[in-house]
Amino acid sequence: MAETINVLCYKSKTLSNGEHPLMIRICKNGKKKYVSLGLSVKAEHWNFEKNIPKPNCPNREHINILIANKKKEYETEIVKLKSEDKLFTANTLNERITSSVKPRTVEDTFKEYISLLKEENRRGYMLSVQQVYNSLIKYNKHLDLYFTDLDSAWLKKYEAWLRNNGLAENTIGIRFRTLRTIYNYAIEKDIVQAEYYPFKKYKVSKLNQETAKRALSxxxxxxxxxxxxxxxxxxxxxxxxxxxxxxxxxxxxxxxxxxxxxxxxxxxxxxxxxxxxxxxxxxxxxxxxxxxxxxxxxxxxxxxxxxxxxxxxxxxxxxxxxxxxxxxxxxxxxxxxxxxxxxxxxxxxxxxxxxxxxxxxxxxxxxxxxxxxxxxxxxxxxxxxxxxxxxxxxxxxxx
Missing domain, CATH: 1.10.443.10 (Intergrase catalytic core)
Structure with a gap:
């Protein structure tokens, strides 16, 4: 039996503010699983026939984007499971989604990676990563953001900032190769999904500069x-x-x-x-x-x-x-x-x-x-x- 992913307004439950929670409904093999979207609307703002917010619904655009992203997340996971010939239920599908991305910031991940290098006694490389961390803090003022925020546009602005501060081409290249390593680590640890990887568009290789000769006869x-x-x-x-x-x-x-x-x-x-x-x-x-x-x-x-x-x-x-x-x-x-x-x-x-x-x-x-x-x-x-x-x-x- 085909699985379906829908979002509906759970009218049978009324919250203290008089609104009803929006729920993801996963149907698989005749069994259903309901998962809260973390949003709620009033009944008069919801089209129950089409299961979408009405034009007069407050924050309608935001709600539609959230619904579309969440449905895509579940549908993408279904395709992945089927391509791997893996069986799943509504419950196990939801478990994979809820555990796939952990809400850790760039700040958290940098500190975790630096701590790992310290434990491995890789002090030289640890100091190099710490240097990039300090550079990013100086540029952005904080790293209390998620890896999805580090898109190609953000990276280009960081590159421009580094150039304006007079850094050499090879130094800029080192900064970005280290940042790319941290992003790959975040993907490996399921902190961010690979589809958001910005280095497919932003090519670090363009920052490579031929190193000056360092050998003698x-x-x-x-x-x-x-x-x-x-x-x-x-x-x-x-x-x-x-x-x-x-x-x-x-x-x-x-x-x-x-x-x-x-x-x-x-x-x-x-x-x-x-x-x-x-x-x-x-x-x-x-x-x-x-x-x-x-x-x-x-x-x-x-x-x-x-x-x-x-x-x-x-x-x-x-x-x-x-x-x-x-x-x-x-x-x-x-x-x-x-x-x-x-x-x-x-x-x-x-x-x-x-x-x-x-x-x-x-x-x-x-x-x-x-x-x-x-x-x-x-x-x-x-x-x-x-x-x-x-x-x-x-x-x-x-x-």
Whole structure:
């Protein structure tokens, strides 16, 4: 038997204001289910033959829109259930509708997602999401709104505001990719229906800008590695740059967290802070010499970034920010002195070693595994398929 969805004025029940509630009536297999619309009208304002509000009904336009949207919601769910060959009753259909969209705001969802990242100890990405949250608050004054409010017109206005505030194209792109991630999370958690997804019309890809070259040739890498200075404060930045290069492009935050426990069978074994992926790399002679230089029996860490006194996440974050700022500032000074083509940072070492291996013919998949690119699908496919010898051979191209 075909199911029907109707809206009617429930005249048998009269409210204290003298009006009658409007009800959704679901008919399926001879059984009926009534669900309140949360609205009521007086009998004289309702056409009982056509089950629509009369022209003289107050808020008639609003009521008609609400009725149309609610009927569409139920009818769409029926089509979905039938396309999946799923059986349903009037009760189960209503349960799916009432539980499908939870009334959570953009504010609620951002805070939930940030809290989730914090629990996963993904502090770097958490701070990036927090930055976008702060930007949206500054733009809109509040986020006490629903995801359906974030349509393409709203996004275009936000983009214009960002440009008027002088943000670079890549920074704007990061803002929108993060916002898109939050919207996808909201869809996944049934906070908003996928049909409202605004990024089908508003294309984030248009904000992508080719990133400036961040890799150096072997010759320029050698200039940095052999740089000499009487300034003792220049030694740590050079050594951290060199260790990044010799240790498979390891990120600065992962270097900071290394302890002697990460050295196993002449290999560096650690989990990337960003992705949680397990990395196992050969400990090259050059990397060993750098580690030995900073050996301190009173410090559990291999490098003088953290110490035993850095216990809380906030203490570590503050210390990390301070050290990386100083290291990159001094590396930039070295790069200018050597007249290198790009500003030097520890990330340049990471990018350069990957580029040098690629030019030497090392496969993208092996480079991805060395660098811990868990987001690359090809790397995931081959994640456990390379033996130590293959990775050892790949990294020989750096020397």
């Amino acid at each position: 072997k010759e320029n890498i050698d200039k940095i590695l052999h740089y000499q200075s009487k300034n003792r404060f220049m030694r740590l930045p050079i050594d951290l740059f060199a260790f990044t290069y010799y240790a498979g492009g390891i990120n600065f935050v992962d270097i900071a967290n290394l302890t002697k426990d990460n050295i196993i069978d002449n290999r560096i074994v650690y989990k990337r802070c960003k992705t949680g992926k397990l990395i196992k790399l050969p400990l090259t002679q050059q990397a060993k010499e750098i580690i030995s230089k900073y050996h301190n029996p009173n410090n559990p860490y291999l490098f003088p970034v953290f110490s035993a006194q850095h216990i809380t996440e906030q203490q570590k974050a503050n210390r990390l920010h301070k050290v990386i700022t100083n290291v990159n500032r001094r590396l930039k000074q070295i790069g200018e002195e050597l007249k290198l083509p790009i500003p030097i940072t520890t990330y340049v070492a990471r990018h350069s070693q990957a580029t040098i291996m690629k030019k030497a013919g090392v496969s993208t998949a092996i480079i991805g595994q060395i660098m811990g690119h868990s987001s690359e699908r090809i790397t995931q496919i081959y994640l456990d398929s390379f033996d130590n010898e293959q990775i050892n051979d790949a990294m020989k191209n750096l020397f």
